[in-house]
Amino acid sequence: MSKNNNGNLPASLNLNVRGLKTSATLAINEVSRQLVSEGKEVYRLGLGQSPFPVPRVVVKALQENAFQKDYLPVKGLPELRATIAEFNRKAHGLNSTAEDVIIGPGSKELIFLLQMVYYGDLVIPTPSWVSYSPQAQIIGRPVSWVPTYEKDKWMLTPEKLDIICRADPERPRVVILNYPNNPTGATYTLAQLREIARVARKHKVILVSDEIYGLLHHRGQHVSISRFYPEGTILSSGLSKWCGAGGWRLGTFTFPSSMRWLLNAMATVASETYTATSAPIQYAAITAFQGGKEIENYLLFTRKILGSLGRFIAQSLQKNNITLPYPEGGFYLFPNFGYYREKLIRKDIYTSVEMCDVILKETGVAMLPGRDFGRQPEELTVRMAYVDFDGNKALQAAMALSPDKPLTERFLNKYCGKMIRSVNLINDWFLSL
Numbered sequence: 280m281s282k283n284n285n286g287n288l289p290a291s292l293n294l295n296v297r298g299l300k301t302s303a304t305l306a307i308n309e310v311s312r313q314l315v316s317e318g319k320e321v322y323r324l325g326l327g328q329s330p331f332p333v334p335r336v337v338v339k340a341l342q343e344n345a346f347q348k349d350y351l352p353v354k355g356l357p358e359l360r361a362t363i364a365e366f367n368r369k370a371h372g373l374n375s376t377a378e379d380v381i382i383g384p385g386s387k388e389l390i391f392l393l394q395m396v397y398y399g400d401l402v403i404p405t406p407s408w409v410s411y412s413p414q415a416q417i418i419g420r421p422v423s424w425v426p427t428y429e430k431d432k433w434m435l436t437p438e439k440l441d442i443i444c445r446a447d448p449e450r451p452r453v454v455i456l457n458y459p460n461n462p463t464g465a466t467y468t469l470a471q472l473r474e475i476a477r478v479a480r481k482h483k484v485i486l487v488s489d490e491i492y493g494l495l496h497h498r499g500q501h502v503s504i505s506r507f508y509p510e511g512t513i514l515s516s517g518l519s520k521w522c523g524a525g526g527w528r529l530g531t532f533t534f535p536s537s538m539r540w541l542l543n544a545m546a547t548v549a550s551e552t553y554t555a556t557s558a559p560i561q562y563a564a565i566t567a568f569q570g571g572k573e574i575e576n577y578l579l580f581t582r583k584i585l586g587s588l589g590r591f592i593a594q595s596l597q598k599n600n601i602t603l604p605y606p607e608g609g610f611y612l613f614p615n616f617g618y619y620r621e622k623l624i625r626k627d628i629y630t631s632v633e634m635c636d637v638i639l640k641e642t643g644v645a646m647l648p649g650r651d652f653g654r655q656p657e658e659l660t661v662r663m664a665y666v667d668f669d670g671n672k673a674l675q676a677a678m679a680l681s682p683d684k685p686l687t688e689r690f691l692n693k694y695c696g697k698m699i700r701s702v703n704l705i706n707d708w709f710l711s712l
């Protein structure tokens with residue numbers, strides 16, 4: 280729907296959608312593209328996309344299944360659902376079966392469908408991934424933002440969750456927990472997961488555990504909270520991040536069997552909207568989730584590169600009084616530039632949005648402001664996606680080295696050079712204020 284001649288939105292636009300803008304991550308990518316078309320060098324730290332290619336065995340499986348043309352069952356290809364259940368059994372000790380799994384065109388769509396069919400407030404920590412809250416707004420669900428603190432690595436604490444849930448204890452709620460986290464790169468300890476599970480059980484909340492970065496835990500030690508709260512946790516995952524296949528659009532939800540009614544309700548809405556997830560992609564996803572040597576090796580080295588690069592960048596920023604949680608999984612950092620507030624004010628910069636705009640214009644480094652993740656506008660946090668490098672080249676080079684040998688600064692400069700340059704540009708920009 281286009282704007283009318285006055286530039287106003289048409290009066291018929293749904294009230295819940297009015298005022299919503301294109302998803303923040305996509306918008307910054309458009310600005311970056313524009314700068315590139317003007318011949319400027321842009322460092323794309325805005326869009327959170329895996330830099331690595333899809334593993335060869337998975338690409339091959341897709342090629343071999345290109346002929347699959349039939350609509351598949353709404354809930355997903357039975358063989359894939361069984362493979363996901365088996366994966367969850369092995370990886371997380373979950374007692375799930377194929378019937379507990381639903382496949383969708385991206386976990387984002389599944390999170391939306393869940394909010395559509397379940398009447399409950401959305402409870403999310405701030406900062407949180409950019410799309411949970413707009414989805415709730417589109418559907419007309421209230422959102423409770425749970426405050427978090429830098430000293431806790433911006434993680435949800437059981438105490439804060441308890442406070443929110445104690446007020447009006449009978450109220451239906453969906454709590455979304457995301458770890459390894461977007462935007463912070465931090466993850467929970469086992470003790471923290473146990474405590475959050477205890478509070479979730481006490482209040483009988485539906486816990487959506489968004490573990491889309493689980494396999495990208497840098498030390499390969501991700502633990503699902505569904506171990507500790509199996510009866511109330513929906514485990515959300517997919518192909519997008521660990522398998523480098525965001526554009527393939529495949530997400531998975533695994534339910535406890537007692538929540539089959541919710542899965543069925545989602546399938547009903549799916550049947551009237553997207554019908555089913557792309558058939559060839561579902562066949563290829565079987566290969567991805569079955570795992571095997573090539574995929575294990577791929578994960579070993581992609582994690583190693585992400586871990587080394589994340590730690591290197593974090594240390595480089597910390598040297599200049601920029602504070603941030605140490606990266607433990609995925610490919611994000613969430614630095615706080617508060618130390619430079621006075622100097623920024625002299626440049627007429629008061630908010631994270633203004634700061635990101637000026638940095639993009641003056642250095643070419645594109646990042647997302649903390650405001651987009653639910654932080655107060657004047658807090659000087661940003662999200663950096665440290666993915667602007669040739670993942671294929673870096674992966675081949677890392678695989679040629681011994682797995683036990685740590686990646687050196689020289690390696691990072693050679694294969695992730697653009698990322699290192701972008702961080703130098705950021706450091707220099709702040710030091711020159």
Ligand SMILES: Cc1ncc(COP(=O)(O)O)c(C=O)c1O
Nearest residue numbers: 385386387408461491517519530
């Ligand atoms: C935390 C988080 N959850 C969910 C998604 C959605 O992933 P997809 O819809 O590609 O499965 C993303 C993607 O950026 C994400 O960062």
